Amino acid sequence: MSAPRFGSLHDGPAPAAPGAETFTELLRAGGARVERIASRAVRDGDWYEQGWAEFVLLVAGAARLGFADGTEHPLAPGDWVHLPACCRHRVVWTDPAVEAIWLAVHLP
């Protein structure tokens, strides 16, 4: 039997400056990748557009995602988003009062 591995999304590197994000890979298997993301006071973050689907869960904090058509979507803890491949998106805002913690699953 392989041994299980444990951790907490509340532990991990903190973004150094307002607007910064840290990315920590937790697991990689079969072409999928699970990562922890911490964001600090993001304003109009970089656009992302990937060739694979992504599942994102906001674990702590508050955030707003923006999309290529100009729409925005607010997120509270427990809210998830399925971003299909080639769905252009960005973090428009995270609550400056609390670090935003995310779980991201990059699908094969």
Added chain:
Amino acid sequence: MSAPRFGSLHDGPAPAAPGAETFTELLRAGGARVERIASRAVRDGDWYEQGWAEFVLLVAGAARLGFADGTEHPLAPGDWVHLPACCRHRVVWTDPAVEAIWLAVHLP
């Protein structure tokens, strides 16, 4: 562009009775599967042993996982577990005072 899809892990079917669990598939892509699990007052749940790796995050509640070697591991919200393929495990206990909400990622 494919459209994003949104939801909350705090919404979904509630287990009907103490000891019960509900499983809701949120996403399936490239051999990976993301699901929401809600558990109510589990005591000595069924053993699982799968041919694939699984990543599990406790989102709400409190729980204890048990393993084939007799060890147990407590989980609080934000705690995650990487269960390698063929790692025999079960939910030993969930806090009866609050529904336990989990995110499970079954890896390809």
